Amino acid sequence: MSTIRDVARVAGVSIATVSRVFNNHTLVNPETAGRVLEVASQLEYWPNGAAQSLTTRRTHTLGVMLPELFGEFYSEVIRGIDRQSRLHEYQILLSSSHSNGEEVLIAGRAMLGRIDGLIMMAPDEASIETVERVRRRVPVVLLNPRIEVEGCCSVAFExxxxxxxxxxxxxxxxxxxxxxxxxxxxxxxxxxxxxxxxxxxxxxxxxxxxxxxxxxxxxxxxxxxxxxxxxxxxxxxxxxxxxxxxxxxxxxxxxxxxxxxxxxxxxxxxxxxxxxxxxxxxxxxxxxxDACGLGQRAVDLMMGAMEAGAAGGSLRQLLPALxxxxxxxxxxxxxxxxxxxxxxxxxxxxxxxx
Amino acid sequence: MSTIRDVARVAGVSIATVSRVFNNHTLVNPETAGRVLEVASQLEYWPNGAAQSLTTRRTHTLGVMLPELFGEFYSEVIRGIDRQSRLHEYQILLSSSHSNGEEVLIAGRAMLGRIDGLIMMAPDEASIETVERVRRRVPVVLLNPRIEVEGCCSVAFExxxxxxxxxxxxxxxxxxxxxxxxxxxxxxxxxxxxxxxxxxxxxxxxxxxxxxxxxxxxxxxxxxxxxxxxxxxxxxxxxxxxxxxxxxxxxxxxxxxxxxxxxxxxxxxxxxxxxxxxxxxxxxxxxxxDACGLGQRAVDLMMGAMEAGAAGGSLRQLLPALxxxxxxxxxxxxxxxxxxxxxxxxxxxxxxxx
DNA sequence: TCCAAGTATGAAACCGTTTACATTGCGAGC
DNA sequence: GCTCGCAATGTAAACGGTTTCATACTTGGA
Structure with a gap:
């Protein structure tokens, strides 16, 4: 598995240049860029995600926590989330079927540091602690929340x-x-x-x-x-x-x-x-x-919240149930x-x- | 957001000791360990996943690629995967709804370096290239594959x-x-x-x-x-x-x-x-x-393949359709x-x- | 008394990137 | 002929952990 150093060595440039090529920085000579790309494809080089997340502090991943995965409703919610996050070039880290607050907390911890935001359907009180904890690090969007949490956006059906x-x-x-x-x-x-x-x-x-x-x-x-x-x-x-x-x-x-x-x-x-x-x-x-729409809307809110950073308000959206x-x-x-x-x-x- | 260094400083130990405490190494004095844990919880410290993956080369995450998310069948497959991976303390990175081979390749690349293995339902030929590419880095388990791929395990229904x-x-x-x-x-x-x-x-x-x-x-x-x-x-x-x-x-x-x-x-x-x-x-x-069972079985095969490392054979399993x-x-x-x-x-x- | 073995801990290298800052080379303006 | 500015690239320091190796301190047996 080749790294950025391998590419740099073979292409006869420094690793900084290789990095610049892959991140579309403009200040690199087109000729050099071409050579680097050539070598990279030859070596099947692809940037290591973990290393990137470490330096940039962005994972391009959204956490999704659902209480359950059974039945068409939840699967539609995921479908909406999946579709909309692909649009924004985000991946989704899925976790579900937690029977109690303890499990939710563990799942939340496991996600920490791997996600840029969390979309969570937390139908019971026990999950609130996890929400609070996660919220201090990354934005959280709640689905059909029982209690509105200060500083979290939410989407719910009527x-x-x-x-x-x-x-x-x-x-x-x-x-x-x-x-x-x-x-x-x-x-x-x-x-x-x-x-x-x-x-x-x-x-x-x-x-x-x-x-x-x-x-x-x-x-x-x-x-x-x-x-x-x-x-x-x-x-x-x-x-x-x-x-x-x-x-x-x-x-x-x-x-x-x-x-x-x-x-x-x-x-x-x-x-x-x-x-x-x-x-x-x-x-x-x-x-x-529209369960699928619920998921999509959640992602949209998340994008807004991530943009806004810590200043992100707590938008509440209600979707019709007709x-x-x-x-x-x-x-x-x-x-x-x-x-x-x-x-x-x-x-x-x-x-x-x- | 506190790091291992913060904990070490406050607890008056080196970062190595903190790391040892969190990884349950036995060779640390119980008294010290207690102090470290105390400080860690006070500081709300939790190891950064990206950093861990970088050094250990393990992400504790399984990639899951499905062609589609619509309908109960796929949702059951995911449920099975989710349940079984939780058992093995793995998370799942989900990606679906790819309409063509190009999209599959992009999704595959985005996962590289973030997963320890890939479970993939690849109903069309265009995905084969992605499978081959990913397979050189991490084990791949195929669901209902059209073509068996050398070196990949697979589970399929009859x-x-x-x-x-x-x-x-x-x-x-x-x-x-x-x-x-x-x-x-x-x-x-x-x-x-x-x-x-x-x-x-x-x-x-x-x-x-x-x-x-x-x-x-x-x-x-x-x-x-x-x-x-x-x-x-x-x-x-x-x-x-x-x-x-x-x-x-x-x-x-x-x-x-x-x-x-x-x-x-x-x-x-x-x-x-x-x-x-x-x-x-x-x-x-x-x-x-048993769509749920298909997912579970896939995870089991994956665990075996990861254990075996590069030597992993290509087990083929058939699940009944009665x-x-x-x-x-x-x-x-x-x-x-x-x-x-x-x-x-x-x-x-x-x-x-x- | 001395040494070997063990226990508890620390120092530092490393994982693979990004990026701030430094360096080089070159053409233009004076 | 100098200096300045800019384009292109390199150097090295992070990022936050794990792990190897070294070190200091105990302990027990000969």
Whole structure:
């Protein structure tokens, strides 16, 4: 593996000149530059990243910490981050699936000195210490933060208002007994969606019944289980709001297995609008969020924060979470559960994907 | 930001001692070690990663290059890699969505010197140059490689035999006119699955009809479009093999929209067995692959290769792709399309997820 | 009493870059 | 013919660690 010294020796110049050639400094004779490049390619020389980071104090790398990697939502967030950082010629150092604050701290330490900034989704309190620690060295951008941290930018979805709109929609359709399948405990998104659910009920003068709030963990299987539980509840709910689409899929399967028709017997609304939602039977009414866009926006904020240096303010951005009405809530269908618009031959309505 | 020198000065020792304390060398007086750690935590000292990499020539980082990040399959692969590398205390440097060989090369260069090994899914020929180049410096593990590269380990799914088994199953059920929806051009997985499809037909003495091979790109929308096309084909196919589950979902929606029943009118088989497949209506017969396991296995191979150093052989591993029969192919259902086993109250059969 | 072996620590070289500063050579202006 | 300024390049000091080798101090056995 050849170093800058090898190139310098063979090309008959000093290492400073080689460095200048590779960094596009103008004050080098074109002829010399040509020779250096020639030798470099011959020797397959490529600057050592670690050495560069050491002197320049820039790594051209962004740290990304997510609580979990399971499911389409997170993968879309990463996709957005990846795409946008490539644009700015940044690499991404990924770390996820931390079950507790201790692990987050360790992961954070391991990243220190290898990243120019950290994009972090920290749905639980335990991660705050890590955020504070990292923040003293490099800018941090938070995704859907539970608590805003002084000096950190953040991007979040309007989880609360999205959920509230979804449930309000159900109420508008005449539903009064509405159940909810929650996300994992301690997850901010999940909590905000639950809060939106409750608020929509009280807004309408209804009394939130805790027996109507079922546990879940964002996976299909818990949606399925909740479906069985819902059918035993008295009064039996006429509508269900699932905290994400994955659980809605499980729920639909459970209802079908029990011979119930959606939306005729029970209306269903999900959250996230993952790719398949439009293709379900019936097509799922859900709250659309642009997970990929969340990632992109985070990178943009990061670029701004890095530019600003320590003076970087704490910009807060909110991304919309908009209700997308399809058939599963009963609003645009007579209750057959069949794809109305598609019957005409067109593709089902779906949100635009960038 | 404090350095090793700051700690040494405050603790009244040399930098060598501080380094020894942090690297758990035994030959340091416990009392001294305690003082050093005390000072270090006070000063919030943490070793600089770049400097460490420079001297030790180890980065404790694995590069991961994927062609794409879209869809559950890739996200599961990353999840597997992430989990297993955490186990070995490695970080992962992620890069994806390269549209051509040039971009792959650039990404590869950017990683050089920052990684101890590279896990790469290189579905097209253009990436081979990058593989060769990187391989001269650090071990490379290939995922589902098109061509085996001398000196590289690889892990792959039995795409070919999985597809062949799926189609053979359809033939066994009496289907003769079977269509296939392909994956993106240039994608090895897609090509292997197509090859398996053709082989199953010829195995059964059937003549593969090119008009039955429809284009697709692994996304739901192309499955939907293919559905419309299939209904116009003469002879009309009685079964369809989709190269992945996402397209199968789109196909199911298209068939439903056209009033066809699955599996009674048309049987459908997918590939991948993503989380929702068991919960579809009807539950999707598909070929199960453990994408997460693929990632894990790749990391294990990498650890072996790094251990072995330059002497590392070229281990080849094949992971099974097994047919999981559910209702959509008509084999375990009278054709109602309803969830048989779940009607009894149990959760639908699904592959085990680790 | 002396030496060998061991333990704890320090000094300094090195890893591969970037960059501030020094040096050289040369043409222009006086 | 000098000096000045500039272009092109070289020298050497960082950057923040690890590690080899040397050194000082104990300790124990002959």
């Amino acid at each position: 989880n609360f208002s999205g959920a509230r709109a979804a449930v309000a929609h159900l109420i508008g359709l005449g539903h009064r007994d509405i159940a909810m399948i929650c996300g994992p405990e301690g997850n901010v998104d999940a909590e905000e969606r639950l809060r939106g659910f409750r608020r929509a009920l009280t807004d309408a003068g209804l009394n939130p019944d805790e027996a109507m709030v079922l546990p879940g963990d964002f996976r299909e299987s818990t949606g399925y289980e909740a479906g069985a539980a819902i059918l035993c509840r008295r009064p039996r709910p006429t509508a269900v709001f699932a905290a994400n689409d994955g659980m809605a899929v499980g729920l639909l399967a459970a209802l079908r297995a029990a011979g119930r028709r959606v939306p005729r017997d029970i209306a269903v609304v999900g959250f996230d609008d993952i790719a398949i939602s439009a293709y379900l039977n019936p097509p799922l009414t859900t709250v659309s969020v 209700l997308t009405v399809r058939a599963s809530c009963g609003a645009d269908s007579a209750g057959s559960g069949f794809l109305e618009e598609a019957a005409g031959g067109a593709e089902p309505a779906r949100r635009g994907r960038k | 795409n070919f035999s999985g597809a062949r088994a799926a189609v053979a199953h359809l033939i066994g059920l009496g289907h003769r006119d079977i269509a296939m929806i392909c994956g993106p051009e240039g994608n090895v997985d897609a090509e292997e699955r197509l090859r398996g499809f053709r082989r199953a037909l010829t195995d059964a003495g059937l003549n593969p009809d090119e008009a039955m091979v429809l284009p697709g790109d692994f996304r739901e929308s192309t499955g939907y479009e293919a559905g419309a096309a299939i209904l116009c084909r003469r002879p009309r196919p009685t079964a369809v093999f989709a190269a992945n589950d996402g397209m199968a979902v789109g196909l199911l929606a298209a068939l439903r929209a056209a009033g066809r029943r699955v599996p009674r009118d048309i049987a459908v088989v997918g590939f991948d067995d993503i989380a929702i497949s068991a919960y579809l209506n009807p539950p999707l017969t598909t070929v199960s692959v 047919l999981t029969v559910r209702a959509s192919c008509g084999a375990d259902s009278a054709g109602s399309g309803f969830l048989e086993e779940a009607a009894g109250g149990a959760e639908p059969a699904r592959r085990g997820r680790k």
